[in-house]
Amino acid sequence: MYGDLANKLILEAKRTQQLVNTNASSELPMFQEEMVHLILKEVSQLQRNAEFLKLQEEGGKVSKCQYFVTMLCMERNKRCLLAYEKVRSEVLASLAWEHNGMEFFSDITGKTQDSGNLSHYEQEYLKEYSQLVSDMKTGDLIDVDLSGSLTPPSDVFIDVRVLRDAGEIQTEYGVFNLIKGSQFFVRQADVERLIQQGYLQKL
Amino acid sequence: MSLPKRLENKFSPEEIQFLVENEPIKIMPRITTRKNRRQAANTDVKPVTNWKLITTDDYNVNNMVALKSTEVVLWLALLLKQQGKCSIVAPAWLTLKQLDGFIDFEVRNPLRFASLPWNWLVVAHLLFQRAADDFRDPVHLLRGKIQDLREIRQSKISKGLQHLNESHLQLDNLSLTEINELRPFVTGVMDKMMEIHASANNDNAEPEDYEM
Numbered sequence: 412m413y414g415d416l417a418n419k420l421i422l423e424a425k426r427t428q429q430l431v432n433t434n435a436s437s438e439l440p441m442f443q444e445e446m447v448h449l450i451l452k453e454v455s456q457l458q459r460n461a462e463f464l465k466l467q468e469e470g471g472k473v474s475k476c477q478y479f480v481t482m483l484c485m486e487r488n489k490r491c492l493l494a495y496e497k498v499r500s501e502v503l504a505s506l507a508w509e510h511n512g513m514e515f516f517s518d519i520t521g522k523t524q525d526s527g528n529l530s531h532y533e534q535e536y537l538k539e540y541s542q543l544v545s546d547m548k549t550g551d552l553i554d555v556d557l558s559g560s561l562t563p564p565s566d567v568f569i570d571v572r573v574l575r576d577a578g579e580i581q582t583e584y585g586v587f588n589l590i591k592g593s594q595f596f597v598r599q600a601d602v603e604r605l606i607q608q609g610y611l612q613k614l
Numbered sequence: 615m616s617l618p619k620r621l622e623n624k625f626s627p628e629e630i631q632f633l634v635e636n637e638p639i640k641i642m643p644r645i646t647t648r649k650n651r652r653q654a655a656n657t658d659v660k661p662v663t664n665w666k667l668i669t670t671d672d673y674n675v676n677n678m679v680a681l682k683s684t685e686v687v688l689w690l691a692l693l694l695k696q697q698g699k700c701s702i703v704a705p706a707w708l709t710l711k712q713l714d715g716f717i718d719f720e721v722r723n724p725l726r727f728a729s730l731p732w733n734w735l736v737v738a739h740l741l742f743q744r745a746a747d748d749f750r751d752p753v754h755l756l757r758g759k760i761q762d763l764r765e766i767r768q769s770k771i772s773k774g775l776q777h778l779n780e781s782h783l784q785l786d787n788l789s790l791t792e793i794n795e796l797r798p799f800v801t802g803v804m805d806k807m808m809e810i811h812a813s814a815n816n817d818n819a820e821p822e823d824y825e826m
Contacts, residue, residue, distance in 0.1 A: 432619065508616045561621065563632035567693070 413457065413484040416450050417491030424495040431502050439502050442530040447495075450488055457485050503533060507541045508558050560603055569599045570614040571606065580605065624797045630790055631740070634733040635689040636669070640703040643678040643694070688740070695745050702745040707731060708738060710751045713759040720766045727767060727787040735764065735791040767792065775800070780807035 423443055430440065464478045529537065548557050573589045580587050587595065587602075589610060595602075605611045620626070625633075647665075665675045670687045678684055683703060686694075694700040706712065707730065716728040731737070738760045746753045771792065777783075778800065785793065 504616070505618065509618075557616075561618070562626065562628045565628065565631065 413453060414487045414491075416446060416453060417488045420446050420450065420495050421491050424498045427502070428498055439499060439506075439528050441528045442499070442533065443495075444530065447492065450492060454485055454488050457481050457488075461485075499533065500536065503529075503537045504540055507537060507544050560607065564599060566599060568596060569602075571595050571597060571602055571611040572614055573610065574612050575610050580610070623801070625790075625794050627791070627794075630794055631736055633790070634736040634740075635687070635692070637688050637733060637737075638685045639688045639691050639705065639737075640683050640685050641691045641694065641700040642681055642683050642703060643700045644680055645678060645699050646680045647676055647678045688737070692740065692744055695748075701748045702741060704741065704745075704749050705731070705737065707734070708741065708749070708756065710755060710759065713756065713763065717759065717762055717766065720763065720770070724770065727770065727785075728763075729787045730763070730789060732789050733791075734789050735760075771796065778803055778807070780804060780811040 420443060423440075423446070427440055430438075461478060461481045464474050464481065467474060544558065572594050573591055575589075575591060578589065580589055585601070587597075589605075594614075595611075602611055606613055621629075665672050667675065667690075670690075674684045674686050675690065691700060691702050695702055707716070716730060719726075719728040738756075741748075742753055742757055742760075749756060767788075771788075774785075783800070783804070
């Protein structure tokens with residue numbers, strides 16, 4: 412039946428959504444290239460059918476019905492494809508907000524190691540979306556770190572422990588010598604970025 | 615998206631705490647920030663720091679006298695408390711007697727909630743945690759009372775959920791935390807009920823509906 416393949420794709424999209432919701436690790440599963448390809452093939456076949464039906468205009472009621480059902484099948488495939496792509500694009504957008512924005516927006520390629528899992532267009536989209544995000548941050552609202560933490564600040568000073576050796580890291584407010592296992596008492600605003608990147612652990 | 619899924623339709627507990635921290639509370643300062651006249655006359659001798667707060671009224675902060683109670687916002691009070699520069703005066707409802715009254719009310723009125731302040735849970739939690747030495751009544755008893763209140767109200771809430779319908783719900787005197795816990799469930803269910811109701815109504819009464 413037409414539309415069965417699209418159903419499989421939707422199941423895949425659901426799985427993606429669940430995966431992202433549960434473990435919050437920002438790893439996107441592989442783009443289902445061949446399935447999408449097959450669906451597209453089905454659509455073009457449907458289109459050929461539709462054109463053929465259009466040619467024999469005089470068919471009357473029966474061909475009208477055939478034409479309508481063909482259109483519905485195409486509609487269904489379109490919806491499924493769009494839903495799948497939308498789920499993935501949402502994950503990509505949240506990736507762009509959460510990770511690429513932090514401090515080094517230069518290394519877009521370094522941050523998403525699974526760029527092999529993205530289709531070519533998605534990679535392009537991610538790159539441009541990150542560009543948009545950083546444009547917005549350098550625009551009128553430059554004083555506010557828009558991609559910063561969304562939990563409201565509660566303590567001004569916090570204890571942090573260094574989890575990973577990072578050598579000397581320069582933050583905007585000074586130099587830290589981050590040796591693994593050492594502990595600091597610092598202003599939270601200074602180290603928020605490093606906590607998000609996983610170098611420090613808040614105590 | 616820019617806003618993570620978990621924050622899309624409700625507040626996180628931290629955000630509620632943040633909102634509550636903007637409420638005023640009474641404190642007993644242990645420092646004096648009011649300038650006396652002599653100081654005020656020759657300010658060039660000793661530059662006195664004047665606070666300028668952008669989120670709140672800064673008159674009280676610049677006008678503190680040690681051991682004279684004044685009112686500041688909660689976040690500032692907690693900050694000063696942390697440094698030992700003030701003691702927080704517990705709000706009037708946070709005493710054993712008052713809480714007993716509330717519990718009594720809750721028990722006697724199974725259909726209503728006692729009129730606790732909208733932020734009672736958060737304020738109680740914050741003060742127990744950070745200003746436990748400022749209470750006149752022993753803190754462990756207060757904690758027990760708060761817990762009792764919470765449980766009584768929770769059981770009432772879950773009873774009240776039987777009456778979910780597609781049009782309205784009355785939740786007098788429910789605190790922000792309690793509402794926020796309920797929000798995803800209740801709004802989800804009510805949305806679905808509304809959907810079903812509307813679609814069922816539209817089938818038989820379509821012309822009337824569209825006259826509006």
